[in-house]
Amino acid sequence: MSHAEFAAAHSEASQHIEQRWRTAFESSAIGIAMADFAGRFFAANSVFRNMLRYTESELYQLTFLDVTYEEDRKANQELVGQLVEGKRQHFEIEKRYCRKDGTLVWVRNNVSLVPGMGGVAPFWFAVVEDITQRKEEESARRYTEEKYRLVVETASDAVISLDETSTILLANPATTRVFGHTQEELIGKPLTMLMPEFLRKLHETGFNGYLATGQRHINWQGTELIGLRKNGKEFPVEVSFGELIQDGHRVFTGFIRDISERKQAEEIRRQAQKVIQTTQAELARVSRLTTMGELAASIAHEVNQPLTAVNNNSNACLRLLANQNLQPDVLRRALEEIVADGTRASAIIARIRAFIKKAPAEKNRLDVNEVIGEVVAMMGHGFEENGIVLQSELAEALPPVLGDRVQLQQVLLNLIMNGVEAMTAIIDRPRLLWVQSRIDESGDVLIAVRDSGTGLGLEADRVFTPFFTTKANGMGMGLSISRSLIEGHGGRLWASPNSPHGAVFSLTLPVDAENPS
Amino acid sequence: MTRASVVFVVDDDPSVRSSLKFLLSSVGLQVESFESAETFLQRKPPDAPSCLVLDVRLRGLSGLDFQHELAARNIRIPIVFVTGHGDIPMSVRAMKAGAIEFLTKPYRDQDLLDAVRIALEQDRARREQERDLTDLQQRFDSLTPREQEVISMVVSGMLNKQIAGELGTAENTVKVHRSRAMEKMNAQSFADLVRMIEKLKGPAKKAS
Numbered sequence: 017m018s019h020a021e022f023a024a025a026h027s028e029a030s031q032h033i034e035q036r037w038r039t040a041f042e043s044s045a046i047g048i049a050m051a052d053f054a055g056r057f058f059a060a061n062s063v064f065r066n067m068l069r070y071t072e073s074e075l076y077q078l079t080f081l082d083v084t085y086e087e088d089r090k091a092n093q094e095l096v097g098q099l100v101e102g103k104r105q106h107f108e109i110e111k112r113y114c115r116k117d118g119t120l121v122w123v124r125n126n127v128s129l130v131p132g133m134g135g136v137a138p139f140w141f142a143v144v145e146d147i148t149q150r151k152e153e154e155s156a157r158r159y160t161e162e163k164y165r166l167v168v169e170t171a172s173d174a175v176i177s178l179d180e181t182s183t184i185l186l187a188n189p190a191t192t193r194v195f196g197h198t199q200e201e202l203i204g205k206p207l208t209m210l211m212p213e214f215l216r217k218l219h220e221t222g223f224n225g226y227l228a229t230g231q232r233h234i235n236w237q238g239t240e241l242i243g244l245r246k247n248g249k250e251f252p253v254e255v256s257f258g259e260l261i262q263d264g265h266r267v268f269t270g271f272i273r274d275i276s277e278r279k280q281a282e283e284i285r286r287q288a289q290k291v292i293q294t295t296q297a298e299l300a301r302v303s304r305l306t307t308m309g310e311l312a313a314s315i316a317h318e319v320n321q322p323l324t325a326v327n328n329n330s331n332a333c334l335r336l337l338a339n340q341n342l343q344p345d346v347l348r349r350a351l352e353e354i355v356a357d358g359t360r361a362s363a364i365i366a367r368i369r370a371f372i373k374k375a376p377a378e379k380n381r382l383d384v385n386e387v388i389g390e391v392v393a394m395m396g397h398g399f400e401e402n403g404i405v406l407q408s409e410l411a412e413a414l415p416p417v418l419g420d421r422v423q424l425q426q427v428l429l430n431l432i433m434n435g436v437e438a439m440t441a442i443i444d445r446p447r448l449l450w451v452q453s454r455i456d457e458s459g460d461v462l463i464a465v466r467d468s469g470t471g472l473g474l475e476a477d478r479v480f481t482p483f484f485t486t487k488a489n490g491m492g493m494g495l496s497i498s499r500s501l502i503e504g505h506g507g508r509l510w511a512s513p514n515s516p517h518g519a520v521f522s523l524t525l526p527v528d529a530e531n532p533s
Numbered sequence: 534m535t536r537a538s539v540v541f542v543v544d545d546d547p548s549v550r551s552s553l554k555f556l557l558s559s560v561g562l563q564v565e566s567f568e569s570a571e572t573f574l575q576r577k578p579p580d581a582p583s584c585l586v587l588d589v590r591l592r593g594l595s596g597l598d599f600q601h602e603l604a605a606r607n608i609r610i611p612i613v614f615v616t617g618h619g620d621i622p623m624s625v626r627a628m629k630a631g632a633i634e635f636l637t638k639p640y641r642d643q644d645l646l647d648a649v650r651i652a653l654e655q656d657r658a659r660r661e662q663e664r665d666l667t668d669l670q671q672r673f674d675s676l677t678p679r680e681q682e683v684i685s686m687v688v689s690g691m692l693n694k695q696i697a698g699e700l701g702t703a704e705n706t707v708k709v710h711r712s713r714a715m716e717k718m719n720a721q722s723f724a725d726l727v728r729m730i731e732k733l734k735g736p737a738k739k740a741s
Contacts, residue, residue: 318617320617320638320639321546321548321549321617321638322548323638323639324549324552324615324638324639324640325546325548325549325551325552326552327552327639327640327642328549328552328553328555328556328642329552329555329556331556331559331642332552332555332556332558332559332642333559335556335559335560336559341559346555350552350555353548353551353552353555356548357548357552360548
């Protein structure tokens with residue numbers, strides 16, 4: 017082949033190669049752009065042009081910095097500088113281009129500086145991949161992750177992730193608050209460090225059992241267990257667990273809630289329930305004691321019978337003697353009856369004594385407001401049923417008194433019941449019952465029960481007399497017994513008219529001198 | 534007083550019952566005692582002046598219910614109540630229903646005896662009154678219808694002449710009827726007759 021032939025052939029071959037490159041360049045699925053050393057574009061394929069939505073001629077007026085989004089220019093220039101200084105052969109950058117229409121497009125560029133050769137000056141060569149979709153997905157994922165992270169970080173429950181060996185991978189800030197360990201102290205440690213000794217073996221067996229068989233040994237949603245704080249204190253927790261496969265590994269995430277407060281609240285409620293039950297039991301006792309008033313009345317009746325017989329017989333004897341009507345048989349029979357009735361009377365007295373001994377007063381420090389509350393609770397729907405409005409005016413922070421709870425309950429119940437009954441016939445005005453507590457002038461605790469009922473009229477003083485009653489079914493013992501109970505506490509119980517209607521029953525109780533609060 | 538008065542004691546307590554009987558008999562009263570209202574009611578009503586000494590709290594029929602029961606049976610016997618303890622409404626009820634006294638045990642024996650005497654006296658007076666009225670009624674019933682007619686007119690203030698005119702008879706005939714009637718009624722005077730007729734009218738009015 018001649019030189020000319022060779023040259024021609026070579027030229028033809030070059031043209032072929034040139035053509036092939038050009039075609040490859042134009043039809044590439046990826047963006048390709050070239051810029052002179054100053055950065056001005058001089059070649060760009062259609063993918064690149066379309067990416068930026070510029071025509072060829074428009075593009076060749078611009079430098080790569082012109083189309084780079086402002087915020088990304090600095091990073092881009094730094095890399096360019098490194099390349100110019102020969103510190104690297106090429107660089108990769110993820111950045112945003114600003115399209116002709118002002119919108120942004122995320123790209124990943126692989127850039128190299130092609131050195132100058134012969135008459136050709138050095139130029140920039142960039143392979144450009146549109147990564148907008150990937151970026152959006154990434155951003156969405158990051159948003160979701162951030163959201164979850166926020167939830168976990170700010171959760172009030174401890175959130176702990178474990179691997180298949182039950183080792184702690186992650187722990188949120190609440191874990192520190194709940195257990196007292198810092199995150200550093202937790203991560204990489206076995207979960208069992210957060211459990212009391214007796215649960216550790218159970219956990220290991222259960223956890224390994226689950227890994228091997230898929231059989232859960234506890235309910236994963238809301239199981240109550242015991243946790244162990246750093247300070248060695250055990251506390252109740254409620255645990256929920258979930259499982260997830262991450263990179264081929266099983267990860268368990270648990271939510272651990274400190275339920276000490278809830279347990280305490282439950283305990284308080286249980287205690288309250290118990291108090292209510294005890295109070296109800298005491299109420300039963302009180303109602304027995306209230307019938308003690310009736311019992312006393314019937315005892316009085318019983319004592320009166322032999323006394324009456326003794327009187328009758330003695331008086332008859334006296335009359336017969338006065339009339340000189342002396343029949344020894346008659347007198348003897350009368351005297352025998354007198355002796356028998358005397359014996360009968362003392363037997364009854366002995367029975368009362370025995371009864372009273374069975375119910376000794378039990379003095380404790382009492383909060384009278386508490387006792388009032390109990391009695392009001394005992395009344396239950398008694399107020400509503402009788403159309404009565406209850407108004408409590410209880411002084412706060414009353415000093416405790418020394419007293420028998422049941423007896424005080426009985427007295428208060430009696431006074432309140434009396435007030436309620438005094439108002440059942442009232443139809444022309446509200447039926448109001450006030451219960452008040454306060455410290456009186458002499459420093460005693462005073463309780464007043466007022467009603468808007470019929471009042472006592474001139475009988476205010478007589479109501480405390482045994483067997484006095486204004487009630488159709490009354491025995492007239494309630495107030496008499498109440499007064500002796502209060503006097504037994506060193507207090508006083510009295511009645512006075514309420515203005516404009518009804519009655520006030522007031523009682524005082526001395527403050528517990530040994531233990532003033 | 535033809536028959537001796539009698540006191541009925543009703544009390545479910547044997548000691549009280551027998552001691553009451555003893556006390557009342559020590560002052561010369563005749564006493565019958567019963568353990569319940571029911572046993573008393575089985576006895577035929579007494580014919581002599583009598584009264585009841587009654588415990589309010591009785592087993593079975595209570596004292597107050599017993600009082601009502603007696604009124605319902607038209608047995609008019611004064612009652613002295615005694616009670617182991619009584620309240621005001623109870624005593625008011627008893628007194629309104631006609632009780633003589635309401636005594637609370639243990640009472641003064643004199644109070645009881647006084648109450649019993651008053652009760653017996655009241656019953657005696659009532660019985661006498663009833664007996665008088667019965668006599669009077671019998672005498673009035675013995676008059677002929679015409680005599681009864683004439684007497685009614687006389688008592689209403691009509692003169693013999695007016696009566697004769699009214700009845701369409703002679704004045705003398707009226708005078709005869711009138712004097713026969715006065716005689717049969719055992720009336721001493723015209724005023725006496727008026728009183729008698731008024732007495733007879735009294736219960737008759739009540740009954741109507």
